[in-house]
Amino acid sequence: MLRTHTCGELRSEHIGQEVTLSGWVQKVRDKGGMIWIDIRDRYGITQLIFEEGVTSKEAIETAREVGREFVISATGQVVERVAKNDKIPTGDIEIKVGELKIFNKSKTPPFIIDNDTDGGEDLRAKYRYLDLRREVVRKNLVMRHELLQKTRAYLSNNLFMEVETPYLIKSTPEGARDFVVPSRMNPNQFYALPQSPQTFKQLLMVSGFDRYFQIVKCFRDEDLRADRQPEFTQIDCEMSFVTREDILNTFEGLIKYLFKEVKGVELGELPHIPYSEAMSKYGSDKPDLRFGMEFVELNDLAQGKGFVVFDSVELVVGINAEGCADYTRKQIDELTEFVKKPQIGAKGLVYVKYNEDGTLKSSVDKFYDEAALKTWAEKFGAKPGDLMLILAGDTNKVRKQLNELRLEMGTRLGLRDKNTFAAAWVVDFPLLEWDEETERFHAMHHPFTSPNPEDLDKLATDPGEVRANAYDMVVNGVELGGGSIRIHDRDIQSSMFDALGFTKEEAQEQFGFLMNAFEYGAPPHGGIAFGFDRLCALFGGQDSIRDFIAFPKNTSGRDVMIDSPSLIDGAQLEELHLKLTPVSKSE
Template sequence: MYRTHNCGELCKKDIGKEVILSGWIQNIRDLGSLFFIDIRDYFGITQLIFTKKKKNIFLEKEFLIKIKGKVIERLSKNYKIPTGEIEILVFSIEILNSSISIPFSIENEKDGTEKVRMMYRYLDIRRNTIKNNLIIRHDLTLEIRNFLSRNGFLEIETPILTNYTSEGARSFVVPSRTQIGKFYALSQSPQLFKQLLMIGGIDKYFQIVKCFRDEDPRSDRQIEFTQIDCEMSFVEKNDILIFFENFIKHLFNKIKNIQLEPFPSISYTNAIKMYGTDKPDLRLDMSFVELNHLVKDINFLKDQELVIGIKVKEFVHVNDFLIKLKKVENKNFLWIHIQNNKEEKNYISSNQDFSKENLLLFIKYFKASPGDLLFIYFGNKKETREKLRKIRFKIAHHLNLINPKLFKPLWIIDSPLFEWEEKYKRYKSVHHPFTSPKEEDIHLLLEEKDPGTIRSQSFDLIINGIEIGSGSIRIHNKNVQNLVFKHLGLSIKEIESQFGFFIKALEYGTPPHGGIAFGLDRLINLLEGNDNIKNFIAFPKNNYGKDLMINAPSFLKDEKLNKLHF
């Protein structure tokens, strides 16, 4: 028998019991005639005490040991751990396995670099922080499965090895040994398969699925990631928004005991106008105000394509911030600070040429109060919104306005169906080619006008400026689908080659359907207030897509390549 109890369960009621424990040595303390050892397993830590006479073997940190002993009351109690009122008086010690010197300490606070910890990830998992993250991930996925199953969703696996298509992100390709010269692609998403399930009569589908994209990894993205993939038949956009708002509210309540407020919906166009991004962080106020109508009589502003501004309430240490900002920003902005004094001129401005009337015009329009700072940016539309978005973010950090314990979800709806790729001189899908246009915009597919004006029946869930989920109503009409492919520049031959099976399937009474996919790794990361999704993945890749522990990817020997006909 390796153990009668685990290292996290013994307490005062167990005093007097003879027990067997197995675990790793966390710490060793030599007090001369007495030795103390903290023994650790998955469940917790227990202190051992024994005399020098009993320690007749060499022990080091991370040795795996088995002990027999008696539970006694601990003199120096540690109320920070569940076992802190007892210790084990050891009768015998057996080494189950020794350990070489460890590359970093197995403590809650990490002391190894990320590179070293990823090389020895199996040791990193022994730390409570990583272990608990994996437990949280398990609890969340279990709750997801239970919630969706209770609501009529059927969990169905779809293929990982699929066909390569030219749309979407870059795919990982897998050579076929038996089909010489042919390749599979690792699935970027179960998109087509879940739509085929709807055509097959499945009413509601979900899958917690691995997806693969050959993209540059970041702190919030891995080349292989996990998706909560869902699809529903006979639904409209609002059906999906209502159900999955309740889904997310349920997860926040169940996992973190957080009650979320109702999710507002903002159109893509309005999000860009108000925040300069389609992923706004609603924890921050300071939405953009368009000012072109206000500056018609101001010479250097009246001919600008866009003039916009924000008001920052009660801006403290304004001079320090402005000095830093001037070092990195260009000349296309100005500011007005309303002073906290009773003088007639109770404001200062970055532009000395401004008349008093012009300054008061802005102050009155923004309803600014003493202590407020007005930022005004001007230039071409795209760059101006992007610049002010960055300034807004810098202000938020400078003033410590971002509350990490506050969660503000919203839906971004009605994104463009297409966007122009200047590099390739063609349009591409903003979401994917199977996203349905809005009903009132379908006629624009037939007209020789700018397809960039066509809006989609899409919806993205943004929480605190992070995209957590993305979905849409799908195209269920063959003719509409072919028109979308045409606008993407696909020839009839390419459509048949890559999507012929799907176009054929649309001819067999395809129901109206739609769905959404959530990034599981990002969702956990957000829930736990962390800044790196790698902390919630058992064996992640680094920021270059490498697994430092197993040294993947690696080269193949010529013999293996020959078998694959390379």
């Protein structure tokens, strides 16, 4: 070994020992008669000391050659540090160096490799291998590793078996766009990279592997944002001979275990919220439950009073912002401009101030007297000092708009603390959703989701009203995972394909292998998949998943470090029977 200890390991009890450390140079301070070098590895930093007349001349000369990020090895004695540093674990000691070796020199890094770096995001992405040397990034991957190990331990202890499934699979029309891979041996035919191992894990249930899991890479060719990457990691699980409650209990146990073991946080029992309730109370199927501010519907009190903005819409709905009656006109104008942003799309905002003296003042005083506003306040549960914010419009649209305003107010009022965690199950989603463009139903989750048994008779007659036997786990407004009880009966699966507009031939072509497997004794089964990158970001208190992935893509889906995707050689294209379409420089 080229080291006896790591750079984060030595303490006062090691004083007097002869040690060898190896790592990278974090900093050099040359004061003439004394030289200090901070040596760093992934475990920490230790200070090396060189003293004229005490340290060997050769070691002094070598110390004066080193620069930032040189790879070095130092052998010497652990001594008590005169000026102790309580900001690092090794701050009570330093190494009085006897011998110093340079393993490798380094160019001057393009940015400072420290927590407070001067490198912008694009520059750090280009030199990601240097960015990973920073403690603030490295600790994210350390936590990711711990989450991986704890997840495997919990599932293995609960009799789950880890099984790997293929990455080169068949493309299917449901869900997001596939990444496709041309086959050289099968001209003009393509594999797809899996969006999930869905069909394979169901086949494993048919095979008798009653508890499966896999921490697996998945791929979706979709537009990116902070919590999306073209390739991402799932905790993918499936169980046989279970009800929905069995699955919820098992994986609620997993999340509680991870929070306790990794974060030291005790989660209470997770409430079960029907989808319809989540939408009516919060305007979202992934509500942030760290704060209240539930929606209040005002149709019965606000409509029919001559205010056309309210009278002409499906829904009048609002929230109560406690303690915000002292908001200035400027602050309210800011909120109005916020809801009118194109990505939110509201046309305006109505407000009612419940002043501390008990009077009520609104932006619609022309149409509603104080007695009417008092009834609104009673329905909101408002008290003096509160501010009621109200939107109106088509039911689905206005709920989504008010959800954005609710989250904005939660942020402004400091109610979305990243160190507070509120988790819940959202259940009973619609099984299908109507697509106006294609004029047919699409599966809200995927075509193997079982209908709620109570709604099974509606699948042929009223498919839009069928609830799914599905569930999502939501934490702090983030969909952390989701799944469903699966269809295990061939006839029900066939009815589902009918509702989705598949012909018998299309269903057989796309999913015949699964339908055929169901004829050989498919057990009742269900499962769930958690977004592992999102889980890491949640535990790390960040919105973006990129810093929890060793080598992420940017928002254009590019890896700027290795310059990928890139053109490939013409000979390779010929082997794959492909031709490139010419692209102009402007494109």
